[in-house]
Amino acid sequence: MKIYTDLKDFSAINPVVTIGTFDGVHLGHRKVIRRLQELAQKVKGETVIFTFYPHPRLVLNPEDNGLRLINTLEEKKVLLEAAGIDHLVVYPFTKEFSKLTYVEFVEQILVKQLGMKYLVVGYDHRFGHNREGKYEDLKMFADKLNFKIERQDVLNMDAINVSSTKVRTAISEGDIQMANKYLGYRFFIKGDVIDGKKLGHTIGFPTANIDPQESYKLVPKDGVYAVKVDVDDKIYLGMLNIGVRPTVNNQLDNRSIEVHILDFNQDIYYKNITIHFYQRIRNEQFFASLDELKAQLAKDRLKVLSLLG
Incomplete structure (x- = not known):
């Protein structure tokens, strides 16, 4: 072209x-x-x-x-x-x-x-x-x-x-499956992996923080999503959180996109990766302790595996 x-x-x-x-x-x-x-x-x-x-x-x-x-x-x-x-x-x-x-x-x-x-x-x-x-x-x-x-x-x-407006509405409401049906492919976000607080490492679920680069790029509704992640043309399963991370974040106006890539331990800081969205699996939640958060993340991992694995 x-x-x-x-x-x-x-x-x-x-x-x-x-x-x-x-x-x-x-x-x-x-x-x-x-x-x-x-x-x-x-x-x-x-x-x-x-x-x-x-x-x-x-x-x-x-x-x-x-x-x-x-x-x-x-x-x-x-x-x-x-x-x-x-x-x-x-x-x-x-x-x-x-x-x-x-x-x-x-x-x-x-x-x-x-x-x-x-x-x-x-x-x-x-x-x-x-x-x-x-x-x-x-x-x-x-x-x-x-x-x-x-x-x-x-x-x-x-x-x-089928229209762009209807697709945008579905994505904004977290209805990724409907959006994907109208798109004919998986909605995706490309972005650079940027520095984060690295709190995920302390509970066994390290995450990559994603910067979509363009301010006008549509980001789905806050919540946890089953995704596939393209890193250097290799595809991995992942669970992605969009939101303010209420359990560990004191700045509740600081929205982030973080993905935990399953069975993955490479250093990918500053690389450009692609996130393909499959399904929203739950709302973002506040947990009283890190142990409760860790237990829920373990359940999320099993959910992702059952959906995509």
Whole structure:
């Protein structure tokens, strides 16, 4: 997959294009991508995803600190390449760019600069200034600009429309199994292992503290999770805690992500590792003593083994 941040470098044969943030690259997105690939094969062309960075909300509402995304940009690149996309345009989103009308955007960028031959849009996709560009409007001048357009219907699972919003909600509520069902893969967090207080060593459950690196990366609801951990391309079982560690932490506003990797004793400080989430197994709890905490962690280990081992 070729990646572009400057359209001066862009070159593709009969580009078949779709546009969006593609947060999660979930099964609904995959449906659009499959259609993109079918059309590209039909017109002997190449697939192009046109996305934006930073996320439009970060630019248009910088005071809104509540935005959390399923994927970082780097994670999204990996997922789209695995999906078989030929070209990824990561277009710089600015306030100036946001003022383009949908007509200007399509004509000046998609047609003149990309040479778009086919446009595939999602069932509710709108773009241009104030999201004024609708499918019906685009269809009216597609012939004039010499491109074809097609709309993909929503993907339904269990009578529910699959969307990034629904995936984000499931992750935020700790319903990892539902999120994974909609994603079509295990939700994951990539991050560096950073220094912690090393209290886990004293009770026989050493943990690696994870820094997700991007402040907008969505982190699941507080609690204990059954996970698999990718360290140097090797997979290990793990139990992960998200929260404030009330038994050992006096700073209850200090939220952390800590993973205990089962049957593992390597030094991985400052390494980048990947956590794949499988299931939330309990709430974070306060224990009256370290012995009680240790006993519960032993139960958590057995639970992880029964689920994943």
